[in-house]
Amino acid sequence: xxxxxxxxxxxxxxxxxxxxxxxxxxxxxxxxxxxxxxxxxxxxxxxxxxxxxxxxxxxxxxxxxxxxxxxxxxxxxxxxxxxxxxxxxxxx
Amino acid sequence: xxxxxxxxxxxxxxxxxxxxxxxxxxxxxxxxxxxxxxxxxxxxxxxxxxxxxxxxxxxxxxxxxxxxxxxxxxxxxxxxxxxxxxxxxxxxxxxxxxxxxxxxxxxxxxxxxxxxxxxxxxxxxxxxxxxxxxxxxxxxxxxxxxxxxxxxxxxxxxxxxxxxxxxxxxxxxxxxxxxxxxxxxxxxxxxxxxxxxxxxxxxxxxxxxxxxxxxxxxxxxxxxxxxxxxxxxxxxxxxxxxxxxxxxxxxxxxxxxxxxxxxxxxxxxxxxxxxxxxxxxxxxxxxxxxxxxxxxxxxxxxxxxxxxxxxxxxxxxxxxxxxxxxxxxxxxxxxxxxxxxxxxxxxxxxxxxxxxxxxxxxxxxxxxxxxxxxxxxxxxxxxxxxxxxxx
Ligand SMILES: [Zn+2]
Numbered sequence: 001x002x003x004x005x006x007x008x009x010x011x012x013x014x015x016x017x018x019x020x021x022x023x024x025x026x027x028x029x030x031x032x033x034x035x036x037x038x039x040x041x042x043x044x045x046x047x048x049x050x051x052x053x054x055x056x057x058x059x060x061x062x063x064x065x066x067x068x069x070x071x072x073x074x075x076x077x078x079x080x081x082x083x084x085x086x087x088x089x090x091x092x
Numbered sequence: 093x094x095x096x097x098x099x100x101x102x103x104x105x106x107x108x109x110x111x112x113x114x115x116x117x118x119x120x121x122x123x124x125x126x127x128x129x130x131x132x133x134x135x136x137x138x139x140x141x142x143x144x145x146x147x148x149x150x151x152x153x154x155x156x157x158x159x160x161x162x163x164x165x166x167x168x169x170x171x172x173x174x175x176x177x178x179x180x181x182x183x184x185x186x187x188x189x190x191x192x193x194x195x196x197x198x199x200x201x202x203x204x205x206x207x208x209x210x211x212x213x214x215x216x217x218x219x220x221x222x223x224x225x226x227x228x229x230x231x232x233x234x235x236x237x238x239x240x241x242x243x244x245x246x247x248x249x250x251x252x253x254x255x256x257x258x259x260x261x262x263x264x265x266x267x268x269x270x271x272x273x274x275x276x277x278x279x280x281x282x283x284x285x286x287x288x289x290x291x292x293x294x295x296x297x298x299x300x301x302x303x304x305x306x307x308x309x310x311x312x313x314x315x316x317x318x319x320x321x322x323x324x325x326x327x328x329x330x331x332x333x334x335x336x337x338x339x340x341x342x343x344x345x346x347x348x349x350x351x352x353x354x355x356x357x358x359x360x361x362x363x364x365x366x367x368x369x370x371x372x373x374x375x376x377x378x379x380x381x382x383x384x385x386x387x388x389x390x391x392x393x394x395x396x397x398x399x400x401x402x403x404x405x406x407x408x409x410x411x412x413x414x415x416x417x418x419x420x421x422x423x424x425x426x427x428x429x430x431x432x433x434x435x436x437x438x439x440x441x442x443x444x445x446x447x448x449x450x451x452x453x454x455x456x457x458x459x460x461x462x463x464x465x466x467x468x469x470x471x472x473x474x475x476x477x478x479x480x481x482x483x
Contacts, residue, residue: 053281087256
């Protein structure tokens with residue numbers, strides 16, 4: 001299990017929840033559990049091949065899972081997993 | 093790790109007595125000194141976008157005595173900008189943003205040279221415009237321009253002081269190929285159009301770009317003065333609602349298509365296409381209906397289903413009568429609630445998000461006829477029901 005932190009940009013798909021506990025021993029399993037609970041979110045996290053999309057980064061603690069073991073990175077109930085998608089606002 | 097100044101000693105420009113008086117509070121700082129201020133005077137910074145982020149950026153860099161400030165914007169000042177774009181004033185509405193910004197910056201500090209670039213930054217002009225500057229501060233609001241700035245600065249070897257905001261959340265970092273990661277190392281691909289609304293549709297707390305833009309200004313000044321620790325290889329996240337700041341570690345990606353070990357992008361590309369903003373030639377165009385046409389059909393008793401895809405708090409500002417409320421994030425799984433034998437008209441604020449809702453209906457296999465309400469509820473307010481506000 002892990003504590004998932006959902007950014008504003010994706011909360012439209014999680015019934016406005018900012019923190020969601022998800023089961024799973026790895027980041028991939030926890031994100032899959034999240035997507036099972038909120039099916040509208042799934043296409044925004046994973047592509048057709050099940051890979052994490054290029055505009056979403058996932059950090060366990062302060063470290064990008066790409067610098068760890070990717071979706072296979074293990075998590076514990078104390079792990080804080082943050083989704084950090086690209087945002088674009090600023091001008092208009 | 094401390095970073096040397098971008099401005100070599102040979103370029104330092106001596107200060108007049110008047111400038112020494114003006115910049116006294118900088119000169120008192122042992123980490124800035126006369127040398128640092130002379131570097132700022134020699135420096136040339138390009139600010140892309142004079143909006144929510146660009147406004148505080150430009151004001152603080154001008155006040156700090158950066159000698160040359162380029163400002164890029166193709167837009168004019170709109171009344172809805174003034175909630176956060178503090179470089180523009182009420183009397184500037186409808187003026188070009190670069191002209192409005194230049195007036196304000198010159199009034200603030202006559203020792204600063206302001207260069208107006210009243211154009212959209214494109215693959216055709218980006219290297220020419222950016223090439224004359226020491227660093228770029230990115231205050232844009234869209235992905236094509238972000239990737240364009242990133243790639244151009246990788247090719248030119250320039251640092252990008254990055255900032256971005258959405259609703260209550262902000263990001264800031266310094267991207268600099270050869271010294272740390274670039275934007276593509278962090279985000280190899282942009283989100284598909286419509287996933288995340290921009291500020292015009294998603295909203296933003298007015299002061300948030302002020303916070304993030306001021307952080308960008310600090311990062312730019314640090315790179316020019318030298319000896320400081322910039323946000324290189326670090327992503328700063330700001331949540332203004334909880335007022336939490338978090339720092340995440342970023343690494344260069346050796347597989348990065350532009351700054352990696354074997355780059356596949358070696359010149360500027362078509363960024364609209366890269367960001368999925370050019371529809372594929374086989375894509376079925378969305379059918380539109382104007383507010384006036386819709387009103388006429390409703391008055392004739394046509395049993396049209398109006399689907400409002402906005403969130404409830406937005407509907408509270410202005411809405412059409414008798415709409416089915418189906419927020420964008422729920423369309424796909426709620427398609428079954430619609431009657432395919434009656435025409436559907438999809439409504440949002442300005443007729444943009446509704447296009448993505450229509451695509452979601454198509455993907456969900458909805459067989460009925462679907463129309464996009466042109467200009468959204470704002471169009472309805474202007475053409476049909478003048479008792480409603482536009483927003
Ligand atoms: Zn890169």
